[in-house]
Amino acid sequence: MSKQLKFLLPEESIPRRWYNIQADLPVPLPPPLHPGTHQPLGPDDLAPLFPMELIMQEVSTEREIDIPEPVRDIYRLWRPAPLFRAHALEKALGTPAKIFYKYEGVSPAGSHKPNTAIPQAFYNKQAGVKRLTTETGAGQWGTSLSFAGSLFDIDVTVFQVRVSYDQKPYRRAVMETYGAKCLPSPSNETNYGRSVLAGRPDHPGSLGIAISEAVEIAATNDDTKYALGSVLNHVLMHQTIVGIESMEQMAMADAYPDVIVGCTGGGSNFAGIAFPFIGAGLRGGPKPRIVAVEPAACPSLTRGKYAYDFGDTGHMAPLTKMHTLGSTFTPPGFHAGGLRYHGMAPLVSHLKELGLIEATAYHQTECFAAGVLFARHEGIVPAPEANHAVKGAIEEALRCKREGKSEVILFNLCGHGHFDMAAYSAYFAGNLKDENYSEAELAMALAGLPSVSEAA
Amino acid sequence: MSKQLKFLLPEESIPRRWYNIQADLPVPLPPPLHPGTHQPLGPDDLAPLFPMELIMQEVSTEREIDIPEPVRDIYRLWRPAPLFRAHALEKALGTPAKIFYKYEGVSPAGSHKPNTAIPQAFYNKQAGVKRLTTETGAGQWGTSLSFAGSLFDIDVTVFQVRVSYDQKPYRRAVMETYGAKCLPSPSNETNYGRSVLAGRPDHPGSLGIAISEAVEIAATNDDTKYALGSVLNHVLMHQTIVGIESMEQMAMADAYPDVIVGCTGGGSNFAGIAFPFIGAGLRGGPKPRIVAVEPAACPSLTRGKYAYDFGDTGHMAPLTKMHTLGSTFTPPGFHAGGLRYHGMAPLVSHLKELGLIEATAYHQTECFAAGVLFARHEGIVPAPEANHAVKGAIEEALRCKREGKSEVILFNLCGHGHFDMAAYSAYFAGNLKDENYSEAELAMALAGLPSVSEAA
Numbered sequence: 068m069s070k071q072l073k074f075l076l077p078e079e080s081i082p083r084r085w086y087n088i089q090a091d092l093p094v095p096l097p098p099p100l101h102p103g104t105h106q107p108l109g110p111d112d113l114a115p116l117f118p119m120e121l122i123m124q125e126v127s128t129e130r131e132i133d134i135p136e137p138v139r140d141i142y143r144l145w146r147p148a149p150l151f152r153a154h155a156l157e158k159a160l161g162t163p164a165k166i167f168y169k170y171e172g173v174s175p176a177g178s179h180k181p182n183t184a185i186p187q188a189f190y191n192k193q194a195g196v197k198r199l200t201t202e203t204g205a206g207q208w209g210t211s212l213s214f215a216g217s218l219f220d221i222d223v224t225v226f227q228v229r230v231s232y233d234q235k236p237y238r239r240a241v242m243e244t245y246g247a248k249c250l251p252s253p254s255n256e257t258n259y260g261r262s263v264l265a266g267r268p269d270h271p272g273s274l275g276i277a278i279s280e281a282v283e284i285a286a287t288n289d290d291t292k293y294a295l296g297s298v299l300n301h302v303l304m305h306q307t308i309v310g311i312e313s314m315e316q317m318a319m320a321d322a323y324p325d326v327i328v329g330c331t332g333g334g335s336n337f338a339g340i341a342f343p344f345i346g347a348g349l350r351g352g353p354k355p356r357i358v359a360v361e362p363a364a365c366p367s368l369t370r371g372k373y374a375y376d377f378g379d380t381g382h383m384a385p386l387t388k389m390h391t392l393g394s395t396f397t398p399p400g401f402h403a404g405g406l407r408y409h410g411m412a413p414l415v416s417h418l419k420e421l422g423l424i425e426a427t428a429y430h431q432t433e434c435f436a437a438g439v440l441f442a443r444h445e446g447i448v449p450a451p452e453a454n455h456a457v458k459g460a461i462e463e464a465l466r467c468k469r470e471g472k473s474e475v476i477l478f479n480l481c482g483h484g485h486f487d488m489a490a491y492s493a494y495f496a497g498n499l500k501d502e503n504y505s506e507a508e509l510a511m512a513l514a515g516l517p518s519v520s521e522a523a
Numbered sequence: 524m525s526k527q528l529k530f531l532l533p534e535e536s537i538p539r540r541w542y543n544i545q546a547d548l549p550v551p552l553p554p555p556l557h558p559g560t561h562q563p564l565g566p567d568d569l570a571p572l573f574p575m576e577l578i579m580q581e582v583s584t585e586r587e588i589d590i591p592e593p594v595r596d597i598y599r600l601w602r603p604a605p606l607f608r609a610h611a612l613e614k615a616l617g618t619p620a621k622i623f624y625k626y627e628g629v630s631p632a633g634s635h636k637p638n639t640a641i642p643q644a645f646y647n648k649q650a651g652v653k654r655l656t657t658e659t660g661a662g663q664w665g666t667s668l669s670f671a672g673s674l675f676d677i678d679v680t681v682f683q684v685r686v687s688y689d690q691k692p693y694r695r696a697v698m699e700t701y702g703a704k705c706l707p708s709p710s711n712e713t714n715y716g717r718s719v720l721a722g723r724p725d726h727p728g729s730l731g732i733a734i735s736e737a738v739e740i741a742a743t744n745d746d747t748k749y750a751l752g753s754v755l756n757h758v759l760m761h762q763t764i765v766g767i768e769s770m771e772q773m774a775m776a777d778a779y780p781d782v783i784v785g786c787t788g789g790g791s792n793f794a795g796i797a798f799p800f801i802g803a804g805l806r807g808g809p810k811p812r813i814v815a816v817e818p819a820a821c822p823s824l825t826r827g828k829y830a831y832d833f834g835d836t837g838h839m840a841p842l843t844k845m846h847t848l849g850s851t852f853t854p855p856g857f858h859a860g861g862l863r864y865h866g867m868a869p870l871v872s873h874l875k876e877l878g879l880i881e882a883t884a885y886h887q888t889e890c891f892a893a894g895v896l897f898a899r900h901e902g903i904v905p906a907p908e909a910n911h912a913v914k915g916a917i918e919e920a921l922r923c924k925r926e927g928k929s930e931v932i933l934f935n936l937c938g939h940g941h942f943d944m945a946a947y948s949a950y951f952a953g954n955l956k957d958e959n960y961s962e963a964e965l966a967m968a969l970a971g972l973p974s975v976s977e978a979a
Contacts, residue, residue: 072600073534075531075533078529140528144529144903173629177941214902217900217902236944236945236948237944237947240945240951241904244894244898244940244947245898439700443673443700444673444674446631446670446674447600483631483941484700485633485697485941486941488692488694488696488700488942489692489693491693491699492692492695
């Protein structure tokens with residue numbers, strides 16, 4: 068442990084601008100389409116859901132967008148986040164690779180999600196919005212938006228997937244501690260929720276249903292807007308502070324990554340660490356390999372189709388071109404709830420199509436094994452989602468060992484696992500299975516993709 | 524939020540020496556006594572339980588004791604810990620007071636406990652010890668020692684109070700993630716545990732029983748020692764890095780505390796923040812008021828007797844002079860498990876007797892209300908134990924408001940509440956009661972204190 072372990076930046080190094088990868092794309096992103104007309108969306112189409120500042124960020128091709136000072140002021144609560152060299156893990160693996168990780172679990176919510184929750188709450192508050200609605204599965208995003216809402220004095224209503232609502236009351240308690248209202252979805256609060264309950268009163272819910280409910284409330288109430296925790300361009304952009312800080316910290320370590328690893332559900336923490344490095348490569352800088360790690364039970368990047376699809380089950384959200392398993396695909400109930408989404412961020416999908424990133428998938432038990440190894444050597448217990456990135460980084464380090472290469476590996480440890488110890492309990496008790504989807508269900512979901520003529 | 528919020532120290536500012544308040548005491552601490560003979564203990568009496576380095580620290584009157592570099596290396600994982608100005612809370616309270624808090628929840632275990640777990644594991648490893656035993660109630664200490672054991676490759680066996688073991692499997696999962704063995708206490712692993720179970724097979728356990736079991740294992744196995752998470756002099760000394768850092772950070776803020784607040788169970792986090800300031804006062808510096816906040820349901824400092832008493836139920840641990848409710852006193856089952864101990868650290872008790880600190884007690888519902896107010900304005904959800912310090916600080920701030928004084932208040936936010944959301948759930952559901960002990964039981968427990976002639 069005598070070599071430098073932690074790379075800390077002074078508070079002044081909190082980035083002043085987000086990085087917008089759309090400025091550097093060799094091919095522009097296919098536009099989102101209206102869910103009814105299938106025509107390209109204009110800013111006005113999104114106005115019922117988002118304040119105009121966020122809509123303009125969504126479509127912007129400016130390379131840098133200023134971070135408002137009130138947002139930076141709150142980032143100071145936990146940023147700059149530390150970057151560590153994993154000396155003990157390297158030694159345990161016997162690898163010549165140098166492993167670095169950025170640790171986003173230091174935020175009050177325990178994950179990277181507040182990086183976008185804070186600016187989203189800020190811009191909504193500025194636009195006079197009184198209430199934000201959103202969905203949450205495991206609860207990381209609902210927690211983070213509740214946290215942001217409490218600091219900007221804006222009401223937050225969270226539709227939580229019913230099965231999580233019932234099984235994880237302590238997640239709800241965090242949201243309530245921050246003053247948010249948390250409802251099980253499907254609920255009786257929305258037309259869509261009522262229609263789902265009419266078909267099946269004991270419906271366990273899904274992220275797609277919860278999104279539809281949150282969107283419906285926002286679309287039908289003037290004082291209410293909607294907030295999404297991943298997938299959208301502006302959400303991914305807000306996360307780039309992770310990578311911007313990491314670039315400065317890697318320079319402190321006198322190293323530059325050969326490989327960057329992140330876990331992918333909707334794509335936001337992965338984009339956060341990777342996009343600034345990808346952008347530097349697109350502008351003529353070094354080009355590290357970029358590896359997205361997804362759950363084998365919900366493998367949108369490795370098994371999905373690159374096509375226009377709905378982001379929600381009720382088909383109220385825009386159509387976006389992305390790697391998707393189909394909006395009717397129901398991921399099996401594995402523990403990395405933050406990765407249980409049928410689609411992938413359009414920007415991440417686009418980069419995959421352009422050959423700028425790689426993707427790989429692992430099952431949950433091998434990811435938990437990686438997380439436990441990490442915890443015993445590095446001292447931090449990762450969230451189940453982050454275990455996928457840990458697994459990906461370890462595999463790269465073992466490849467380096469086989470090949471005798473001392474490459475530099477950087478990964479994003481996007482959250483701690485303190486809220487997720489029930490999953491670790493199940494793992495130690497031997498009750499954790501590697502869930503699998505059925506190939507027939509996947510084929511059916513893909514066959515049901517909307518038919519879109521891509522004149523755009 | 525425009526005024527400075529966070530006071531960060533560079534890594535070089537991690538203290539190089541612990542502060543030993545025994546060097547500055549105007550009256551020396553009464554010595555610990557042998558539980559059998561009631562004679563003052565010598566270092567050899569403690570040798571079955573602790574490595575000699577820690578025994579020498581326990582009795583040392585040197586003002587400063589060097590922190591070994593391997594310990595500082597691990598402290599770097601999360602230290603120096605941040606100190607914040609609670610601008611938003613001040614505004615919400617409408618107080619002219621300036622409220623600062625030191626945040627120890629940034630450690631991988633989520634509390635201040637690793638500050639002593641790491642050096643205890645280090646000195647034991649250095650002495651060739653293969654295994655450490657300890658007790659834990661809610662699980663903070665067991666988690667922290669497990670974390671330390673994993674980093675120093677030393678086995679850890681934790682006796683967890685059975686009711687917690689059954690009700691909080693996710694705490695056990697953290698310990699197991701770090702590779703520790705966690706047993707419900709009373710257990711069949713010890714003579715003492717078997718004797719308790721013989722009397723009552725479904726005994727729910729207590730901290731006092733778990734201590735006896737852990738001590739028995741250490742005392743009867745050559746390769747095994749015992750580690751305690753609070754109460755002892757060396758444990759409190761390890762925590763003084765909290766206060767040493769805080770002094771430097773308060774200087775950055777160009778302020779010096781008028782009042783310092785900490786919650787007290789065994790006394791370690793309180794000592795950590797307060798002792799360096801008390802010591803400075805004893806050496807001629809400013810003398811802030813020092814306020815210990817304890818749970819009204821387990822009020823050792825405010826209702827206990829200052830007397831020699833046993834630290835454990837089985838009467839295997841030394842007798843120490845402390846504020847105690849009696850070793851047979853069973854605290855009601857409130858949620859701040861870390862404060863459910865019948866005694867108080869001898870050093871903290873001694874300072875109380877010398878008039879160098881004050882003490883006050885609050886019930887749990889008012890402490891949870893304070894914690895929720897804090898979370899909604901400052902963004903961090905405190906542990907139930909830390910809520911007592913939050914409550915104490917808020918009361919001081921409201922006094923300042925009444926008196927029109929802009930005093931500087933510093934408190935120790937010793938841990939986050941992410942593991943304790945079930946308690947917040949109960950609070951929001953209205954299921955949290957202010958538990959009370961029976962006066963008759965307290966009187967009986969105090970009447971049963973050991974009779975010790977204090978020739979020493």
